[in-house]
Amino acid sequence: MTCTQKQIELLLKYATTYTKEVAAAKAGMSLSTAKRYLTTNGKKPFRLPTDRNWRTRRDPFEGVWADLKAMLERDQGLEAQTLMDWLLASYPDQFNPGQVRTLRRRVHDWRVLEGPERREVMFAQTIVAARQSQSDYTHCSELEILIDNQPFPHLLYHFMLPYSRWEFVWICHTESFETLTKGYELAVAKLGAVAPEHRTDNLAGAVPVGEHGTFQVRWMEFLKHYGVIPSSNNPGCSNENGSVEKSNDLFKHAIDQRLRLRGDRNFRTVEDYESYLEQATLERNRLRISRLEEELALLIPLPKTEWYEPKQYSTTVTAWSTVSMSGVTYSVPSRYIGQKLRGLVFKDQVRIYYGRHLVMECRKPGAFRNYQYREELFPRVVFRQAYDALLAYDDERADKEYLRILNQAALDGEESVAKALATLLESRVLPASVTCPRFGRH
Numbered sequence: 001m002t003c004t005q006k007q008i009e010l011l012l013k014y015a016t017t018y019t020k021e022v023a024a025a026k027a028g029m030s031l032s033t034a035k036r037y038l039t040t041n042g043k044k045p046f047r048l049p050t051d052r053n054w055r056t057r058r059d060p061f062e063g064v065w066a067d068l069k070a071m072l073e074r075d076q077g078l079e080a081q082t083l084m085d086w087l088l089a090s091y092p093d094q095f096n097p098g099q100v101r102t103l104r105r106r107v108h109d110w111r112v113l114e115g116p117e118r119r120e121v122m123f124a125q126t127i128v129a130a131r132q133s134q135s136d137y138t139h140c141s142e143l144e145i146l147i148d149n150q151p152f153p154h155l156l157y158h159f160m161l162p163y164s165r166w167e168f169v170w171i172c173h174t175e176s177f178e179t180l181t182k183g184y185e186l187a188v189a190k191l192g193a194v195a196p197e198h199r200t201d202n203l204a205g206a207v208p209v210g211e212h213g214t215f216q217v218r219w220m221e222f223l224k225h226y227g228v229i230p231s232s233n234n235p236g237c238s239n240e241n242g243s244v245e246k247s248n249d250l251f252k253h254a255i256d257q258r259l260r261l262r263g264d265r266n267f268r269t270v271e272d273y274e275s276y277l278e279q280a281t282l283e284r285n286r287l288r289i290s291r292l293e294e295e296l297a298l299l300i301p302l303p304k305t306e307w308y309e310p311k312q313y314s315t316t317v318t319a320w321s322t323v324s325m326s327g328v329t330y331s332v333p334s335r336y337i338g339q340k341l342r343g344l345v346f347k348d349q350v351r352i353y354y355g356r357h358l359v360m361e362c363r364k365p366g367a368f369r370n371y372q373y374r375e376e377l378f379p380r381v382v383f384r385q386a387y388d389a390l391l392a393y394d395d396e397r398a399d400k401e402y403l404r405i406l407n408q409a410a411l412d413g414e415e416s417v418a419k420a421l422a423t424l425l426e427s428r429v430l431p432a433s434v435t436c437p438r439f440g441r442h
Helices: 005-014 020-027 031-039 065-074 080-090 097-113 177-191 217-226 238-262 270-286 289-296 381-393 398-412 414-426 436-440
Strands: 132-139 155-160 167-172 197-200 229-232 311-316 322-325 328-331 340-345 349-354 357-363
Touching: 005 020, 005 031, 020 031, 065 080, 065 097, 080 097, 132 177, 132 238, 155 177, 155 238, 167 177, 167 238, 167 270, 177 217, 217 229, 238 270, 270 289, 311 322, 322 340, 322 398, 328 398, 381 398, 381 414, 398 414
Parallel strands: 132 197, 197 229
Antiparallel strands: 132 155, 155 167, 311 340, 322 328, 340 349, 349 357
């Protein structure tokens, strides 16, 4: 029996002074109903739902459901409308188009209760302040940007902090290691700090193609300079980099709205467009200052020195035990004469490898003075005197000039160059490599 709210209120009122039987009679309900309401203090009694094994109306698809189910199991992508079209063509006198709503419900129930299709489980992410930064690329063709009335196809490198939503964008044209590192450098320089972890999609510049869980050596060395650990999402799971993925769309939508208000998508120069994006980003970041301040108090300070990617060289050791890289001659142990070596020239350091074995490591430009076999490269006292004179005149260029003198000795003969050096020193003339041959030939 269903009772009104007024009846329930009367029951509860009379039950305080009368018996259950009298209170039920005064409230106008049966004793059993009154007992249920009194047990739940006036709330509607809860009844467990029971399975119903009968239908209120005939199932129009009962005779063909086995065929429809087999079709759904064979191809999960089939939609109810497609199945309805098939039924209308196969059984024109049995079905009508209006029954598609009923079929949709039937297909939906099958997918939920029996269907093989499974949706990916999404776990709620707890975003912690100052734990991670993310970056990605996004194509901007839909913005229809023009530079000097010409289409401007481009990408945006997009960097962000998931907690505060602080973001940075930079115009680029390719997804590469160079643009990845450049974009990151510009972003953290603007931010003034770094997060201890940086996440990317499986970009080729960060993750070897076809691999997961490993990173490009150059990318690891780059982030190591900042004290940052690299991470990436699982292949095909861009949602794991979801903050920046979603932010890509939000940023482009915001730019599109600004351009609509501007009434024009043409910019005179790329620099004008860059300024436009910078201003838009600045305005968006103003809304995030409070949370950004929380993160800045916890982020890692920037390193005191800039990162410098080494230039790589493949070079063969000459007969006089030297290699040339970037116009500079370096001496290596004589055992490597004729061997191919790999050189990494950093901003202030040089490393030379034979395979994976480190052959030599020295500071620039003082490669010669750190060479362990340096004394062997003074074949005569006059060569040592010449080197000392070069050091006294120009400490930074001394090594480079002396190695050129040695190279000249190998070409013109040690005797002739030694005579030329002696003449120059006696005349108090700096023994540079450009003057040695002239004096050596006379």
